[in-house]
Amino acid sequence: MKATVTTMRYLWAYLRQRKWIFLLFILFGVILCTVYRLYHLEWGPAFYTLIVMLAIGVPVCLIDCYYYCKRIKQVELLKKQAVLHIGELPRPSGVLEQNYQEIIRLLESRCQDTERAARESRERANSYYTLWNHQIKTPISAIRLLAESGGLNRQNVEQELLKIEQYVSMGLEYQRLDQPNDLSFQSHDLEHLVKQVLKKIAPLFIYKNISLRLGNLHAVVLTDEKWLCFILEQVLTNAVKYTAAGSVSLSLDPQAPNTLCIEDTGIGIRPEDLPRVFDWGYTGYNGRLDKRSTGIGLALCRQAAQLLGHRIEITSTPGIGTLVKLDLSRDPLEVE
Structure with missing residues (x-):
């Protein structure tokens, strides 16, 4: 019963698809009969002509219907199987159908690219938050041990709290990088931004007894304050982290x-x-020495710099030091 219903549905679809051809065939028959009637000709040749037309047209229509239904079945099967990959489409019956298939292929490719990017983003996010959870436990455990041992002091607590704040900040900025809808480009005094970041991470310099040297920082830059401070904080934290003295x-x-x-x-x-x-x-060699390194901080810095239209580059000599250059120039923008 189901097969019969399906067959009738295919036949009905074929009749609708080819209705103009059938109407044209009927029109030719009507014209033929009209001509014979107007000229008072014998109807025998007209009937023979119609029979010949039917004898040729019916088999052709049956064959055409067969292949049409076959293409429908193949497309419906592909529709059931298609999630991201459509598979081999039926041979196009004309230029129009060929163009439609090309459009389908283009859309399929776009969907696959989107799905691939989404999958990579999910995998990267899972990897990041796994490392993030592992990292943030370290300063929390350190504070707990200090409390249990009675060795709490302001300097140690401030250092561990700063680490927690940085990890939380990295988690928030990681989420915002994918949908940066809170950018606010304004002219800022670079020296003020630098000192703002240095004040926040001062406990790191104090704990490791690292000296700080400030040169000429008098410049006005067009940027987003929050994101630039995030980049500066990450770079300076790395600088202190890998500087023993x-x-x-x-x-x-x-x-x-x-x-x-x-x-x-x-x-x-x-x-x-x-x-x-x-x-x-x-993480590289240095990251492998520091078991808590994730190799995410600088990746976020570059992504944030690109978001702001800035450029960041690093040069280094083992055993001597590292130089990070942050190009803050960008195309002029209208600023309110």
């Missing part, structure tokens, strides 16, 4: 007044690691 210096590049230079005297970065320091999740 010495100093961290900040100044504008004399050759490029809109470029901020952040230089440390830390352990440096190996040449083979340098090209990949901005890759997502890449």
Whole structure:
């Protein structure tokens, strides 16, 4: 019964698809009969002509109907199986159908690209939050141990709280990077922004006894305050993290007044690691020494810099130090 209903549905679809051909065939028959009637001709040849037309037309229509129904079945089967990959489409019966199939292929490719990007984003987010959960437990455990041992002091607590704040901030900024709808470009005093960040991470410098050197920072930059401060905080935190003794210096590049230079005297970065320091999740040799390194901070910095229209680059010499250059220039924008 189901097969009969399906067959009738296919036949009805075929009749609707080819209705103009059938109407044209009937019109030709009517014209033929009309001509014979007007000229008072014998009806025998007219009937023979109609029979010949039917003898040729009916088989052709049956064959055409067969292949039409076959294409419908194939397309319906593909529709059931298609999630992201459509599969092999039926051979197009004309240029129009061929164009439709090309459009379908283009849409399929776009859907696959979107799904691939979404899957990579989910995998990256899962990886990030797994590491994030692991990282944030460390300072919390440290504070708990200090409390249990009675060794609480302001300096130690401030350092661990700063780590927690940074991890929470990284989690929030990671979420916002995918949908940056809160950008606010304004002209800012660079020296004020730098000192604002330094005040926040001062406990790191104090705890490791790292000296700070500030050069010329007098510049007005067009940027988003929150995102630029996030970049500065990440870069400065890394500078202190990988500097056992010495100093961290900040100044504008004399050759490029809109470029901020952040230089440390830390352990440096190996040449083979340098090209990949901005890759997502890449920790390199230094990161493997520090078991808590995730290789996410600099990746977020580059993504945020691109969002702001800035450029960030790193040069380093192992055992001597690292230089981070943040080019804050960008195309002029209208600012209210």
